[in-house]
Amino acid sequence: MRHLAIAAAVAAGISVCSADRAAAQTPVDYPHKVVTLVTHSSPGGGSDVFLREMAKHLPKYIKATFVVENVQGGSGARAISRLATAPADGSVFYATTPTYIYTSLLSKTQHGYKDVEPLANFFTDSEVVYTRADGPFKTLKDVIEKAQSARGRWGAANPASLERQAAEQLKKAAGVNAAVVSHEGGGDLMINVLNGTLDIGVGEIPELRAQLEAGKIRLLATFDPQRMEAFPNVPTVKESGYPVVLEKFRGLAGPRGLPPAITKIWDETVPKVLADPDYRKVYSAESLVANFIPHDKYQSFVTNFGSTTEAFLKESGVLK
Template structure:
């Protein structure tokens, strides 16, 4: 009997210890206004943006006292997702993962909800952009592509993501700098653009290492250039565009935004969480393998960055007669 009572007291003590540990573990996480949140992505599943946001949500769930899930809201090159975010409350229950596309879409198509109607929260990364072809492609370098395009204008077909994406702008700049004419095929996201190359519809695509990793590892596609300042550590044998005589560097930012009225508590939580996320071993392994460059900016800096980026993009589109002044 004494043994049974002792065991009972031991079990109760163990349960009490677990119960006491629960709040302590929860207290280690950063306070957040809501317990669940949706992070929307304007591109399709499998795209670089989609992979980025899912990794961010997973890392954020380990640092912030809320559970985040990702939802893909495609359509209008991000216009549909921006409209949904613009109507959401400012309590952090809905946020959006962004790249330059959301600024470009705002300038090119003037959707009901523009990038200026939304609030930058934090920037996490700059993205290394690479050019890939199918493994059996005759093109070995970016110079080969340019030479083929000069011999037969529009013969080279380039698969890109959303029409308002940085990939499309990159192709416009490439054609301007090289005096070539390429055929640009737009898709709902980088994942769809990659499928276009794999099935032979497109001759090459532009994307990020993270979204292309599995196909690169399987040797279904082959990189031929990097639009980076220097060679990428994970692709030491891949020459940059500059090394191939094309003076171009492209860096895609990755960040989190909210509705215009997003609360200071939400901003504060993400500003505190991102540095911890960037040091999270699992998250760090993922972004290093994907050649993402940590480039954290808190709210005020990210907001200024977006304002400056938007002004530069607008001037580019005006100079190329893509929008009217």
């Protein structure tokens, strides 16, 4: 009887733990069966990869199907307009990065970053300089020396991206006049780095992962303030001798006027998604750093980023 009692207690304990896990995994009700996640990136680009990976894990916590919609064109302007004109009911969101700030400031767009509502931030992302593995460049110094003698050909994502600004700031810091060629997304850029059209590209680990693992590209430096944990042998741009430090935020925005009930669901869900062990393995492998900023604070974060960026662009003469 004693053994039976112990067995029953153990079984009950297992049952309670299972029930707790099931309760923890029960997705919260949501007012829409399908949620569209919009990005300006081409398939394979950084934001595209971010959304598609996240969409696999969100249904564990929010009872909905998440689909990704690529709206390319206008350096992100078309995607921002797609969001700004969507219903503010939680059915459509957009992947925010510094690109949507730069696009709004550098172009005359129908809708800008002030016309949409920041929802929450998920990650801080690393920007890296890379080249083809079978090319002539072994270090960032090699690239700069080539640019000093023969101008150089560098690549970045669309003209209003943080990657483009990183390349431009590196040019200024190194005192060279390399040609910086813009692309609609990271996938297009990668092709031109691999075929030798470009000396280097500036991009993010998620969009480079497949070519890195295949040994097709070499990382030369990161714009992070310190070396990346996953790539400790890759120096920072700053320690390579060029004082440029940049980090990229990744989050979501919705149309203006999101209902408090919707923002509350996301504020409660994002930390759970980021803590999900399966998802953590995925984003850690991509050198993404979890950096949750809730709805109320994310709005002021974006406003401050926009104001600081505008001031920098005016100071550097890019904006009048």
